[in-house]
Amino acid sequence: MEQDRKQYRLVRLLTGGVTPLVLAAALVAFARWHDPSWEPGAQAAGICRELIAGTTEGRQALFGSCWSAPLPVLAYLPFAWLLPEPAAGCAAFFAAWLFAFWAVREAIKATGQSGWRIVMAQAAIAAMAASSGSVHALRMATALTAGLTLLAAAGVADWAAYRRLRDVVVAGTASALLALCGFPTFAPAALAALLLPLGACGDRETRARASAWLLLGALPLAYAAGVWMLLNRLVLGDPLFFLRSLGHVVPQPWKLWFVLALPVAVMAPALAATWFCDARNGGRSGGGPTAGSATLIAFAVSLLACGKVLQVLGLAWGTGALDVCALAVLMIALARLSQPLYRLAASLILFVWLSTFWFGGASSAGGRAPESREAVCQSVEAYVNARTPYGRVFVLGYTGLDLLRGYSGERLMANLDLHVGALRRAYKGQNLYVLVPRPVGAVRAESVFWRYPGIYERGGDRLLFAEAFGPWHLFEVVTAPTQEQLDEWKKARER
């Protein structure tokens, strides 16, 4: 008994402590020294900077979109408070991968597999992230998303296999958090919550309680969505503000519904398998390991299908994380199978090698080097200073927040919700400029582009093109002179 307990503690220490720490540290080192384009804290750091400063822009950025997900920002926030950059980014990245490796353990341990299988799966996922060559794989947000996807998928699979109440709670909670990881995960999150009552329909006893499973499984997701809408209403004045950009990028809403419906269709065979196993199991609770494996594999396939459909719809910028999640779920499905250790090792190595082909086309040039950010800021500042001592430049969107990450001057300011009239009223008498990013990839979804279509190319009402700075266009806000300015000019003419 005492020997068993000792061994259990040892396995727990190995799979929940030592291995995740070593692997997360190895990934930080790899990302820091191997990939020059990798920036710790990219995306989240800019928003955290504003949040810590307590600005409205920070709150707008946190809640106002579904492509820049709030959960990674919230996870990054404590690190940004406590540490300077880039240490904060590295620490957050490290913590996120620790969580992901812990999730691997949680996803496998229900099957009663040995500690070495868990260690192998953890190592294989780390190897896949490192060897993918995709900048998406080396982001804190990806690690968080992967960890939550594993928890949700394993929760649903364990529910299908063993019918334990804890699986409903794990899957329900993970799906709610997953939905806060951005729009590519909306469908998988909804799918996980929906599968809980559906998966229980094969057994008469659990079928009768389907409403309880639905409530318990879907309530966290519904609550998260409700809170998000409430905060959008409070911060941005529109409860659905965070979704508006999707409507702009994909004008036909039925296509988005298709993305949501597709995973359910993909899951149908797995559901049928679960019901069949459940019916055959007789008195025992759950469909057994076969149902669990079928659910996991189908979940991974539905993730891949989601990613592909989003690519077809032109929303490919967020699907790299989905691919990582799908492959991680498949690896977990492999590790949960009963097979000799050497065979598992061989199949995982093969899997990692094959996954490099999957990411073969991925670009690693997603990040911007800090020098280029500083150069843009300095050039814009110099341009404005040369024209007026009272100039103020509003840098638009999430890209703007990213641009201003290391900026310490006062001339450039972030702006998430452009209202030219409001700016003119608030900064009366000053020369105002607007810096607009090039609308490519995720930047297309910024609110400024669905509010002011064509602003980057043509400017807009009271916005005159001034200068181009790489991918940025600077526009001057044309303002009628104030009475004080007119008087000053008049006096100057008289002199």
Add this chain to the structure above:
Amino acid sequence: MSETSDQKRIAVKTTDEIDPLELSHRRPEWSASQPLTRTQKIVTLALLVGAAAAFVCWPLRTAQTLIAACTAFYVVLTVYKFVVIRASLSPAASLRFSPSEIAAREPREWPVFSILVPMYKEPETLRQMVASLTAMDYPADRKDVQILLEADDAATLEAARALTLPPGFRVTEIPPSFPRTKPKACNIGLHLAKGEYLVIYDAEDLPEKDQLKKAVMAFEASPANVVCVQSRLNYYNPRQNALTRWFTAEYSAWFDLQLPGLAALNAVIPLGGTSNHFRTRVLQELMGWDAYNVTEDCDLGVRLARAGYATRMLETTTWEEACSDLRFWIKQRTRWQKGYIQTWFVHMRNPVKLCRELGFANFLHYHLLIGGVTFSVLVNPIFWLMAAIWFVFRPEGVAMLFPGPVFAAGAVCLFVGNFVFIYVNLLGCCKRNKDDLMAWCLLTPLYWLMMSYSGWRAFVQFFRAPFVWEKTQHGLVGKS
């Protein structure tokens, strides 16, 4: 129950020679007979004066500090709740014995089990109580049932005398004296108990039939330091009205999730009011219950832990009657919360000694469970009010009280913390197969409002009438 002539009438016994206040006489430092010691009064007063002075000198800074402290407390409480619920999933959370395991032990000699049933002015429940205890699956000659009746409770005494009690049942008369509390009666019962083990049931309780056997097996399967086994409590009238629905949800979460979680963590366990099984000898050594404490069960749980003993949860249920009348519910809840305040102050007379005896982890458990829960009930309305004002009017003042990190932590508590607390109730109902109550859990914040009201009532009563025992009215199920 049949009243046949061959059944022997049990003589009513007087108990003048027993000291039911032994604990307060021999170990006054463990008793709530003095609600606050001199030092506690001075420290409390000094803290209040200090806070008032700080408010006058630095109003904004003081308010910010207090709010930051409360927010940190909320964060800790939320995380703590999560940890406890997660621990309840552990196999060590409850002791389980299936009917086949019990059958496998038969035939055997079962030890004598003492059962104490304190009653006061509830003659109508007597018959049902005797019937349910008679029906328990335990040899009749090994049951030692004492019905504890106050000497001036003529109606119940009359009803008991009129009833022919089964073998093993007896009535113990409690002489009238101050304080008029249930633990005082139980102490007399404890002194007269003949059993190796002892349990308390309320008059309206319906324990599962094999509960005594399970308790014996639990003690036999546990190490010697496990001296108390707590059964789960739940209600047999959950669907009577909204109040009983919320009450049942709360009890399901408390007894099916939180207490097992605490047991799994080897934490100090605030015992439930009934169905706690003890090794009689140890309980007598500990001088029984504190007659001055209005939640003597909670206090006893802490004293057991301080003495180095452990409590375990047993997977068996005693069905009780949920209070369905708001007035009586508020009185009952006031008593419970007042008792928690009493208990917290009693054991905080020497915090260093308490920490040494409990160990640091249990010391934290103690504060979060006994002090923390009561404190949260008291401060909740203040924060709800501030949140409501902020949502509706968005005044500058409220925003100033929550600087950056405090605002973020406060938002997490508001949106995540409250949800976690509701979800736990939902989970408790689901675990109890009470699916129809789950939707009612979504309205739990209304229940919290009532809890806060009784919390403040308890706080005031703690200073004005610390020993008043507001009795819960039972037997309302039939009436409704």
